[in-house]
Amino acid sequence: MRWSRYYLFTTREVPRDAEVVSHQLMVRSGMVKKLAAGIYSYLPFGWRSLAKLMEIVRREMAAAGAVELSMPAVQPAELWHESGRWQDYGRELLRLSDRHDRDFVFGPTHEEVITDIVRHDVSSYRQLPISLYQIQVKFRDEIRPRFGLMRGREFLMKDAYSFHTDDASLAVTYEEIRQAYCRIFEACGLDYTMVEADSGAIGGSHSHEFMVVAETGESAVVRCPECDYAANVEKAETRALPAPPAGPESGLRKVPTPGATSVEEVAALLEVATSQVVKTLVYMGPDGPVATLVRGDREVNEVKLAASLGAPGIRLAEPAEVEEATGAPLGFAGPVGLPDGLRVVADESVRPLAGFVVGANEADAHYVGVDLERDVRVDDWADLLLVGGGDACPRCDGKLEEFRGIEVGHIFMLGDKYSKSMGCTYLDDQGESHAMQMGCYGLGIGRTVAAAIEQGHDDGGIVWPLPLAPFEVLLLSLQTRNEEVVAASNQLYDELTRAGVEVLYDDRDERPGVKFNDADLIGVPLRIVVGARSLKEGQIELSLRRTKEKEMVAVDGAVESIRERLEAERARVTGSGG
C-alpha cells in the first residue's frame, strides 16, 4: 500500500477528550474517529488491526469446534420479555420502536436470539453439543462511556454460545474455549491473566474473565503469587480474617458520640480500633431495605451482596430511607434493637468479634460492649467482604497481590437460565424432554486492540505486537525526488508485495523528520529506510520499532533479510506468550 494513496492522516495534537494513552494514540494515528459519545468509526488503519485480531479469533474458535454465523443487531422485544431481561437488563439496554410502535432492542448480547434459533432447529440429543459464534456490533448504553474503544457504547465483540445435553458436556466445551482464549491472547503477544469472576447480569454459575494487565484497567484483580488463584475483586475470597482482640467492655452500654458518624471518628472518640467497630450499611434490595454488617475497617462488596440477595439491582439507601428503616440519622445505624421487619445480613468478618461498638439507632449515640449472641439478631450470614491486596490467599498460604486489568474476555457457564425460560429443549435417548445446558463466551475486539496499545507504546507512539500490527513493514523512502532512491524504493516495494509481505510504503513527499515521527507514531514493527546516503553504498536500513536497533543490509537480497527479521519477531511473540 502506498501511503500517498492510502487513507491515513496522523495528527500532532491530542484531542481534548482523550484521556488514556491508547485512546490518544488511536486518534493521533488515524485509527478511529469519534462520531458521538462512545461511538466510533474505525478508519482504515485501525480497521486493519481489528481485522487481524478477528482472523486470529476465527482461527482459534474454529480450532475449538465453534461455527461462525451472524445474527441481527436489532431484535424484537418479545424475546427479551421471554427471557425476563426486558425488565432485568436496566437502562443499558437500548430500546427502539418501529413505525408500528412495536418494541425492539439494539442487541447488547445475543443469548435470546441464539436460543431462539437453536430451539427451532435442534430437538435431539444426537445434534448436541454445538458451538456457534459471531463477530458483530453490539450496543450497551453505558452510563459513562470513556477511554475510547475501551468502554464504548457501540463496540465489536466476538460472542459464542454452546448448547449441551448436560453439565459434563458443557464443562468440556467450556474448557476447550478457555484454552482457545489463552491461545488467542498469547497469539496477540499480550500479558494477560485469567481470573475467577462474578457472572453478573448475564447470569449463570461459573465464569472466568481474561484480564490484560494495565494500570489504566477498569477492573481490580487479586492474584496469588504462590499458587494459581486469581480473581476479580468482585468475586475474590479470602480466609477468615484474624480476630482482633475483644473490646475493653463486655456489658452493653450506650455512650454519647455527638457528631461521630464515620467509623474512624467513632473509633477515635471511644479509643478502640476500627476493627472493633461494626459498620451497619442499609441497602435497598428487591424486598425493601436490608441492613448489612461488616467489620469497621473493611468494606462491603456490593457484587457479593447482590448475589447473596439474589437481586442484581441493589443500591445504598438514601439518608431518609436509612432513617425510616432504623429510626436513626445517617451514621448511627446499628444492629441492636432494629425493627423486626428489617432483614439483617452479616459478613463473616463480624462473627469472631466480641465487646464491639455499633451505632445505637439514635442520633449521637453508639453502643459499646456489644455481644453477638446476646444483643444482635442476624438473619443471614454471608461472605460480603471486599477482598484486596494483602489478604490471605483462600487456596494456600500466600498473600494476595492486587493489580488492575482490562477485561478483554469473559466466559460463562450459563446452565439452563435461557433454555428453560425460552423452552430450548431436546429429547434424550429415552424420549424425555430436557432443557439444554448453555455456555456463553465473549471477547471484546476493539477493547483487546486498545489493551494491546496500553501495553505496547512509548513516548513516540504505538509499538505494535506483530500479530496485531496493521502492516508488518513500513518502507520509508527518504528522498522522493531522488531518482535512484525512488527506483530502489519502488523495486523493493514490488518485491515485498510479491513476497506476500504486508507493507506500507511511505512514498509521500514529506520531510524526513515528518516521516520518521509518523513511523514512530503508527508503530509498524519493522521499518525500512531507503535514503540517498546509504544507497550509494548499496545499503538500506532496517530497524525494529520495538528495540529501535538499526542495522544496514544490502539492497540486493533485502527481501530475504526482511523476511528473516519478521520471522524472528513472529517467533518471539509465540515463543514467550502467556
Add this chain to the structure above:
RNA sequence: CGGGGCGUAGCUCAGCCUGGUAGAGCGCACGGUUCGGGACCGUGAGGCCGGAGGUUCAAGUCCUCUCGCCCCGACCA
C-alpha cells in the same frame, strides 16, 4: 440521577468579566529556499462564534431556553 466545565477555522486554543468591523499556533493551498528525526520566508483560502428566543442603536460577549461533549459524584454510616 446530582454537581461542575466546555462548545469560536480541519485540530489545540485566545477573545466574553467591561457589548462596537472575528484572532493565534498547527494543518491546508500557492511561490521560493531547504531535505536522514515534526524546516524557513512570503502570499492565500478557510468561521451565520453549537441552535432558538430575548435585551440593545449594536451580541462571540449580557439574559432565557435548548442540544452536544467532557469531568467529578451517586452517600462504606
